[in-house]
Amino acid sequence: MEPLVRLRNIAVRYDGHRNGGLVAITDVDLDIYQGEVVGIVGKSGSGKTTLLKVLAGLIRPAKGEIIFNNHKLNGNSFRVGVLFQSPLLLPWRTVIKNILLPIEVLGEDVSKYLSRALELIEKVGLKGFESSYPWELSGGMQQRVALCRALIHKPSLLLLDEPFSALDAITREEMWMLLQDVISHEGCTTVLVTHDVREAVLLSDRVVVIGGRPGRVRAEVRVGFKRPRDLKLQYTKEFNDYVVRVRGLLGD
Amino acid sequence: MIRLRLSRSRTLNSLVVLITICIVWELVVDLLNIPQYILPTPTSIISTTIKYSNYLLRNLLDTSIHALVGLALAAMFSLTISLPLAYSEAVRDTVYPLITGFNAIPRAALVPLLALWFGLGSMPKILTAFLIAFFPVLVPTLTAMVTIEKELWELLMSFGATKTQILIKVGIPRAMPYFLSSLHMGLTSSFVGTVIAEMVASDSGLGYVILSSTSRLDTALAFSCLILLALITFTLSKVLSVVERRVVGWAYRVST
Numbered sequence: 399m400e401p402l403v404r405l406r407n408i409a410v411r412y413d414g415h416r417n418g419g420l421v422a423i424t425d426v427d428l429d430i431y432q433g434e435v436v437g438i439v440g441k442s443g444s445g446k447t448t449l450l451k452v453l454a455g456l457i458r459p460a461k462g463e464i465i466f467n468n469h470k471l472n473g474n475s476f477r478v479g480v481l482f483q484s485p486l487l488l489p490w491r492t493v494i495k496n497i498l499l500p501i502e503v504l505g506e507d508v509s510k511y512l513s514r515a516l517e518l519i520e521k522v523g524l525k526g527f528e529s530s531y532p533w534e535l536s537g538g539m540q541q542r543v544a545l546c547r548a549l550i551h552k553p554s555l556l557l558l559d560e561p562f563s564a565l566d567a568i569t570r571e572e573m574w575m576l577l578q579d580v581i582s583h584e585g586c587t588t589v590l591v592t593h594d595v596r597e598a599v600l601l602s603d604r605v606v607v608i609g610g611r612p613g614r615v616r617a618e619v620r621v622g623f624k625r626p627r628d629l630k631l632q633y634t635k636e637f638n639d640y641v642v643r644v645r646g647l648l649g650d
Numbered sequence: 651m652i653r654l655r656l657s658r659s660r661t662l663n664s665l666v667v668l669i670t671i672c673i674v675w676e677l678v679v680d681l682l683n684i685p686q687y688i689l690p691t692p693t694s695i696i697s698t699t700i701k702y703s704n705y706l707l708r709n710l711l712d713t714s715i716h717a718l719v720g721l722a723l724a725a726m727f728s729l730t731i732s733l734p735l736a737y738s739e740a741v742r743d744t745v746y747p748l749i750t751g752f753n754a755i756p757r758a759a760l761v762p763l764l765a766l767w768f769g770l771g772s773m774p775k776i777l778t779a780f781l782i783a784f785f786p787v788l789v790p791t792l793t794a795m796v797t798i799e800k801e802l803w804e805l806l807m808s809f810g811a812t813k814t815q816i817l818i819k820v821g822i823p824r825a826m827p828y829f830l831s832s833l834h835m836g837l838t839s840s841f842v843g844t845v846i847a848e849m850v851a852s853d854s855g856l857g858y859v860i861l862s863s864t865s866r867l868d869t870a871l872a873f874s875c876l877i878l879l880a881l882i883t884f885t886l887s888k889v890l891s892v893v894e895r896r897v898v899g900w901a902y903r904v905s906t
Contacts (some may be wrong), residue, residue: 500809
């Protein structure tokens with residue numbers, strides 16, 4: 399099977415004078431297959447967010463190529479949905495209007511996506527909050543709205559950058575289960591960048607460890623559990639073996 | 651409910667303080683035998699205001715119209731030029747220093763020139779109001795447009811937003827609360843501008859009434875003008891607050 403996205407020999411350099419041509423990542427090869435959840439872990443400054451931004455088309459790599467569905471891309475042109483640590487909702491827009499923002503920007507017919515938006519809202523358990531404003535919702539609820547916004551335009555790739563690190567432990571676990579549910583329902587290929595090893599192991603089919611300066615792919619660990627997974631899995635020996643292994647690969 | 655009652659009782663407190671000040675003022679002027687042309691008593695100010703009410707209202711209307719037209723121009727101008735300034739850093743770096751430099755000129759000093767160019771009519775009044783009011787409206791509006799968080803910017807770019815779309819979908823709505831609240835500053839500035847122009851180059855408006863009444867030592871009338879100016883800007887500011895809550899309630903976290 400051909401990968402959906404294939405990164406070949408990617409290097410990113412920041413030319414900003416403050417960083418003085420800092421090479422953030424180099425020699426990165428990564429294949430992402432349709433329907434897969436790939437976790438990317440690394441310490442701060444390892445370049446994992448940089449890698450995500452390359453996939454999002456926000457950074458043009460200095461070297462290397464991006465192949466999408468067997469087509470080499472000049473700049474990115476496939477659809478991505480992004481979820482950051484902060485929900486970044488627009489306070490003057492209601493929940494539903496925030497979710498429909500990507501459709502407006504893409505210049506598509508908003509009315510055609512209305513039912514999809516409502517379906518997503520129901521899926522993430524926010525039915526009844528369609529006309530609420532973001533500041534009327536809790537942090538976890540806001541992040542759920544942001545997840546809907548990331549999915550509304552049916553992206554080929556869902557990119558999550560530390561999406562739950564601003565949430566409390568219990569809300570985070572709720573969000574893990576919710577995300578897993580939504581991902582399998584939507585069947586979307588997902589890249590999850592995190593520094594939380596447990597989160598990566600629990601949610602991913604495959605964990606990619608990035609490290610060094612500049613950042614490189616150090617190792618890949620395939621997580622053998624079937625999805626969907628249960629929160630209780632965290633307390634099993636097999637799960638912890640994976641966590642210990644990935645943690646070991648991260649280095650000190 | 652409690653808040654409402656609290657704010658009502660605060661208003662009452664302010665009134666009590668104001669009345670106390672007036673009584674003390676009245677007594678001090680009486681007891682120290684201060685001549686009315688130096689400091690008129692509150693009672694004589696009130697009786698003068700009633701006596702000249704038609705004349706005062708006519709001139710108040712005159713001043714207000716010019717100040718508000720000046721403010722409207724300032725608001726439109728600020729919004730219009732903040733768009734290209736927000737869109738292009740090159741334009742901003744070129745034009746903004748010029749605007750700041752212009753702002754450093756005391757605009758009151760321009761009134762004689764404006765009178766020379768446009769004569770003694772409405773024009774110098776409106777233009778002075780405009781010139782003083784536009785800067786305090788422009789700065790916060792523009793700042794709000796150009797300080798969109800980097801992450802939000804990246805999020806919008808990730809689904810293909812152009813710079814223009816980001817400005818329209820985020821920049822402008824984000825700037826609206828700043829724009830509207832800056833109109834409070836603009837409002838007082840525009841009245842200051844109009845009154846100055848009326849003192850220098852006009853034969854109507856409250857600025858003119860202040861100047862002519864003080865030259866006749868009719869100080870009470872000048873005080874009437876000052877009080878009316880304070881009242882009108884206070885009232886208009888309140889109206890503006892209501893508009894703000896209606897239009898950008900989200901910025902004040904007002905549930906609708």
